[in-house]
Amino acid sequence: MIQHLIKLIWNRKGSHLLLIIEIWASFMVLFGVMSLVTFNLDNYRESLGFEYEQVWAIDLSRNQDTVQTAEKLAQVLQRIKAYPEVEKVSQMSSNSPFSFSQMNSSISRKKTSTLSDIYYTDENFEDVFDIKMKSGRWYQSSDSVAKNKPVVINQKTADALFGTENPIGKTLDDNKVVVGVIDNFKAKGEFTKNEPAFFQLMWPRSEEGKIVLKLKSGTDANFEAKLVKDLGSMLVGWTVEVSYLTDQRQNQHNLALVPMIVFTIIAGFLLLNVAMGLFGILKVNIAKRREEIGVRRAMGATETDIQKQFVAEMWVIATFAILVGLLFAVQFPTLKVFDLASGVYWVAIVLAILIIYGLVTICAFYPSRQAAKIQPAIVLHES
Structure with a gap:
């Protein structure tokens, strides 16, 4: 089954190459965003070690x-x-x-x-x-x-x-x-x-x-x-300036949150492009393969079989892109890039993979369901 899907995708490699590149780019951006999020959340779980409420700081410049x-x-x-x-x-x-x-x-x-x-x-x-x-x-x-x-x-x-x-x-x-x-x-x-x-x-x-x-x-x-x-x-x-530590704390939080928000927006746009590409490729494939779908239905394939095939094809495409991305991503925990704990990168890799597969599954579900509803008699009559 897997070999058959790979062969089908290889035969249409020209139309799938751009999508693979988009998924790869999305995976790498997601990996970066998830690394940043995981790092910050790990830090946030640790206590400050002191209390700051109702504390003011006075700067006296002579x-x-x-x-x-x-x-x-x-x-x-x-x-x-x-x-x-x-x-x-x-x-x-x-x-x-x-x-x-x-x-x-x-x-x-x-x-x-x-x-x-x-x-x-x-x-x-x-x-x-x-x-x-x-x-x-x-x-x-x-x-x-x-x-x-x-x-x-x-x-x-x-x-x-x-x-x-x-x-x-x-x-x-x-x-x-x-x-x-x-x-x-x-x-x-x-x-x-x-x-x-x-x-x-x-x-x-x-x-x-x-x-x-x-x-x-x-x-x-x-x-x-x-x-x-x-x-x-x-x-x-002298110059006298009073600062509230609650306000200064929020300023420090903004320094950490703004990069996460910016990269999340970038990742969101990339994922939107991937989603649109998935919908487009599936619709084109279904339109071109109506006869194939009709023959398979006539030979006994169920709606579920047809739906699973198209979802599996998208999974294989996503897997190609993720495997290429992993060649780069695994270098980060191996070489301890940015002096972060290896666990941060491994968690980010897992989260990025889950998000990519989740997106692919969601995007492939509706078009594959429409393909599964194609009636063999109508398709064979049209042929």
């Missing part, structure tokens, strides 16, 4: 002011803490969660190293973002006088540097000691990978101009206006 910067920032922190609307407040480096600022460096221990995102924070950062400790503790301001600089790492960093070894109390290069380990910390949103993260206690009287604060429920934009006005009067010549 512009040309260089006089007593640390003292002014300390006064600002005390003023913010005094507001009844504020639950917790923390000073940190510019790369707050969901911001478009990033700091990274190679963290090493003996002969092992890993590229990690670096965050300089004070002791209140844990409370503002409600971070849960997996082991150990968060550093305190009193740790600043210790011989070794206290740091907190996430589990990703611990796995890279220590493997199965307990990192608490272990010393890193540059005289840093691990005092705590957290689980995930996905500062760029749910759709990003959980990258290595490294938190270090900033020195007292730091000049870092980023402040994050957690507010009580019900705090609205009226407090924002009051806050900006008060800080502006305290920091003459």
Whole structure:
């Protein structure tokens, strides 16, 4: 049966070649889209590792002011803490969660190293973002006088540097000691990978101009206006900008969602072209093969047999295109292209194959059903 179908398709290879190319192109685009979707969904299933609701970020740019910067920032922190609307407040480096600022460096221990995102924070950062400790503790301001600089790492960093070894109390290069380990910390949103993260206690009287604060429920934009006005009067010549982490999170989501939407639209147009091509080829084939269908019906073939034959022919055409596509697709998990997990590509391949076969089956169903209803007596009479 399969050999017969292949022979029929080969005899009409000229009319089927363009359709095979269209299905191949659709398969490759679907493979890319499904890889992107699978990658993002896998990331989305992992927790952020912190809470962002009711958290604001304040960017303080001193512009040309260089006089007593640390003292002014300390006064600002005390003023913010005094507001009844504020639950917790923390000073940190510019790369707050969901911001478009990033700091990274190679963290090493003996002969092992890993590229990690670096965050300089004070002791209140844990409370503002409600971070849960997996082991150990968060550093305190009193740790600043210790011989070794206290740091907190996430589990990703611990796995890279220590493997199965307990990192608490272990010393890193540059005289840093691990005092705590957290689980995930996905500062760029749910759709990003959980990258290595490294938190270090900033020195007292730091000049870092980023402040994050957690507010009580019900705090609205009226407090924002009051806050900006008060800080502006305290920091003459400075620029004060307030951002909601919920809005910044949505901006990060848009960066991940827009490419998926664009590629999905492209894949949709390609699949529409394939569907139209399938309908066209089947209608032409049925019109040209009415006599063949009539003879088969006269020899005892049922409507189901006729319908299955035309659907199977389309499946064989799709299989040719998919086999060519697989020659390219299997290179991605084999060579670990874009440094993605192999499982992402294999899932994408399976999904793309299922979508192609599903589309072919749906498109072939109605024309093949019409062919199956051809009456042998009428066809033979016409002949």
